[in-house]
Amino acid sequence: MTKGYFISIEGPDGAGKTTITEMVKEQLETEGYNVVHTREPGGIAIAEQIRAVILDPKNTKMDARTEALLYAAARRQHLVEKVLPALEMGKIVLCDRFVDSSIAYQGFARGIGIEEVWSINQFAIENAMPQLTLYFDIAPERGLQRINQNKGREVNRLDLEDLQFHQKVYEGYEIVRKQSSNRIQTVNADASVEKVFEQTMDIVRKALQNKD
Ligand SMILES: Nc1ncnc2c1ncn2[C@@H]1O[C@H](COP(=O)(O)OP(=O)(O)O)[C@@H](O)[C@H]1O
Numbered sequence: 001m002t003k004g005y006f007i008s009i010e011g012p013d014g015a016g017k018t019t020i021t022e023m024v025k026e027q028l029e030t031e032g033y034n035v036v037h038t039r040e041p042g043g044i045a046i047a048e049q050i051r052a053v054i055l056d057p058k059n060t061k062m063d064a065r066t067e068a069l070l071y072a073a074a075r076r077q078h079l080v081e082k083v084l085p086a087l088e089m090g091k092i093v094l095c096d097r098f099v100d101s102s103i104a105y106q107g108f109a110r111g112i113g114i115e116e117v118w119s120i121n122q123f124a125i126e127n128a129m130p131q132l133t134l135y136f137d138i139a140p141e142r143g144l145q146r147i148n149q150n151k152g153r154e155v156n157r158l159d160l161e162d163l164q165f166h167q168k169v170y171e172g173y174e175i176v177r178k179q180s181s182n183r184i185q186t187v188n189a190d191a192s193v194e195k196v197f198e199q200t201m202d203i204v205r206k207a208l209q210n211k212d
């Protein structure tokens with residue numbers, strides 16, 4: 001596809017994606033690689049504006065398909081403006097969330113349908129799929145616990161309602177993992193930061209060795 005190497009990072013909220021990906025970036029850089037750590041919208045003005053519309057609490061009327069289309073639009077812009085140019089320059093791109101998030105969250109958890117969400121994303125990305133996807137595997141309640149612990153508060157009723165949605169996200173990811181078992185490699189994210197980092201680096205190193 002391109003000269004660089006495209007890695008996406010997926011998994012439930014609070015799985016540790018941001019924490020570990022930053023460590024991976026630093027480690028790879030000390031080994032001499034050029035690395036970009038990005039997340040959608042990834043600091044691209046147009047995609048940030050789209051994201052602001054998706055996340056605006058005032059937009060209570062947001063339809064699930066509208067949401068899916070907006071995520072796909074933000075993804076497209078981030079891809080062409082940031083990811084593809086970095087890959088063209090030979091960099092390793094570590095992208096926190098990509099198409100699989102839309103499949104799991106919009107396609108499965110919101111109930112739009114995996115095929116439907118996949119097809120609008122195909123239009124958006126034109127086959128520019130990651131060569132490797134790291135799936136951070138953790139029970140959704142553990143991920144939410146981590147987030148809540150961080151905020152220093154109890155799990156409340158809303159969090160519990162959320163848990164049902166996040167359970168569905170997890171089921172959605174299970175389907176995606178089965179469908180794309182060649183691309184997606186699973187990391188046990190329910191372990192210490194050191195252990196998760198170690199597993200992740202093992203997978204990344206093997207992938208980079210076999211890349212050509
Ligand atoms: N392996 C781990 N064990 C315990 N806590 C962790 C671990 N990895 C990350 N955390 C903490 O959990 C919270 C969510 O981590 P974060 O990296 O933001 O997750 P994500 O990006 O997947 O939502 C943060 O407070 C982070 O410090």
Ligand SMILES: Cc1cn([C@H]2C[C@H](O)[C@@H](COP(=O)(O)OP(=O)(O)O)O2)c(=O)[nH]c1=O
Pocket residue numbers: 012013014018039040071096097098099101102103105106
């Ligand atoms: C990229 C993407 C994210 N999301 C969701 C996942 C997150 O709950 C939310 C916000 O993402 P983000 O702020 O990146 O949170 P996280 O730290 O958990 O990655 O958007 C989708 O529903 N569909 C998508 O395509």
